């Protein structure tokens with residue numbers, strides 16, 4: 001019953017209020033800086049703070065792009081792997097390869 005009293009015309013007269021959106025980020029430009037800070041051991045929070053990014057924005061970006069864009073795969077038989085020895089993400093030439101090229105070189 002209550003909502004029958006709602007003024008119907010308000011939706012038409014006022015323009016749709018839009019929350020201010022943050023400017024689109026140029027991730028291609030930001031990514032190297034992120035990678036560098038992370039190599040220096042910065043946490044996501046610290047990385048976001050130094051780059052003036054929202055932590056949520058950064059985390060969402062990392063989730064979306066971490067493995068999808070980090071390493072190019074140019075053959076269908078290649079598999080994304082995390083090295084068993086050093087936890088580095090790498091692209092393996094076959095599904096049975098479990099060590100990154102660096103570690104393979106070290107062990108062979």
Ligand SMILES: [Zn+2]
Nearest residue numbers: 083086100103
């Ligand atoms: Zn490794």
